[in-house]
Amino acid sequence: RQLELDLRLAVENEEFALFYQPFVDVERQVVTGFEALLRWHHPQRGLVSPAEFIPVAEDCGLMASIGAWVLETACRQAAAWPSELAVSVNLSPVQFRDPGLADIVEAALARAGLASERLRVEVTESLLLQHSATVLATLERFRDQGIGISMDDFGTGYSSLGYLSRFPFDKIKIDQSFVRNLDDRENMAIIRAVIGLSRAMDLSVIAEGVETAAQRDILLREGCREMQGYFFSRPKPADELARMLLSIG
Ligand code: G
Numbered sequence: 001r002q003l004e005l006d007l008r009l010a011v012e013n014e015e016f017a018l019f020y021q022p023f024v025d026v027e028r029q030v031v032t033g034f035e036a037l038l039r040w041h042h043p044q045r046g047l048v049s050p051a052e053f054i055p056v057a058e059d060c061g062l063m064a065s066i067g068a069w070v071l072e073t074a075c076r077q078a079a080a081w082p083s084e085l086a087v088s089v090n091l092s093p094v095q096f097r098d099p100g101l102a103d104i105v106e107a108a109l110a111r112a113g114l115a116s117e118r119l120r121v122e123v124t125e126s127l128l129l130q131h132s133a134t135v136l137a138t139l140e141r142f143r144d145q146g147i148g149i150s151m152d153d154f155g156t157g158y159s160s161l162g163y164l165s166r167f168p169f170d171k172i173k174i175d176q177s178f179v180r181n182l183d184d185r186e187n188m189a190i191i192r193a194v195i196g197l198s199r200a201m202d203l204s205v206i207a208e209g210v211e212t213a214a215q216r217d218i219l220l221r222e223g224c225r226e227m228q229g230y231f232f233s234r235p236k237p238a239d240e241l242a243r244m245l246l247s248i249g
């Protein structure tokens with residue numbers, strides 16, 4: 001397929017970039033960190049969404065090298081930010097097939113000179129279905145190093161609540177599909193349940209996809225103080241973010 005061929009060239013030609021979207025602690029009114037979101041500048045097609053090319057990369061064996069590039073770049077760029085800001089990197093389940101993933105992460109941190117406490121990783125529920133000892137061992141190494149682990153898109157996959165206690169997560173991300181329509185009683189009930197669950201399990205919680213002041217206010221009232229979404233900021237190119245941080249700095 002053409003996309004696969006183009007993707008192989010993209011790795012060599014470094015056509016990738018990271019955009020960053022802030023996490024906001026709405027109660028304290030501060031930015032606590034940024035999620036790194038991969039972008040591909042295709043020479044003919046322009047910006048291609050990761051939703052389109054990551055599944056291809058996963059199928060054709062390119063995810064490991066793209067994922068390593070993301071880790072390397074995110075750690076290096078975050079090392080230049082103020083030290084209270086964390087960077088959060090999405091990891092594909094495919095990357096966990098390599099038992100050396102924790103070594104790749106440690107090497108990226110060391111080369112960047114980034115404290116491990118400033119890195120967090122985001123994994124989806126599908127990872128936990130692999131039922132593999134490697135996955136648990138890698139996540140436990142992350143935890144032991146002080147790297148935060150977020151369960152991304154919570155509530156959209158095969159969430160077994162047992163997974164939440166068996167794996168060393170410290171944060172749940174409420175999927176944007178639940179935030180989108182808060183007038184819906186079922187969505188609201190799910191959000192309440194997830195917030196309650198996070199409290200009971202001593203996990204922090206963040207709501208994704210917050211687009212309006214009304215959504216922000218409802219979530220805050222329900223006890224979710226950390227949020228992410230277009231209402232606060234769209235994902236921004238790394239250089240634009242660096243300039244913003246410098247001018248605030
Ligand atoms: O940023 P955007 O909404 O277009 O991202 C679409 C999807 O791609 C989301 O599910 C997001 O988690 C995923 N994604 C973005 N960047 C990365 C990345 O660096 N690695 C992986 N594995 N997924 C990513």
Ligand code: G
Pocket residue numbers: 021037090122152153176208209210211228229230231235
């Ligand atoms: O799967 P993950 O949660 O990592 O994907 C995050 C995706 O959601 C990214 O592609 C990002 O660009 C997108 N996103 C972030 N904030 C918003 C928002 O407020 N509204 C919508 N529709 N998408 C968002």
Ligand code: MN
Pocket residue numbers: 035090122152
């Ligand atoms: Mn994510």
Ligand code: NA
Pocket residue numbers: 152153154173175176208
């Ligand atoms: Na998500």
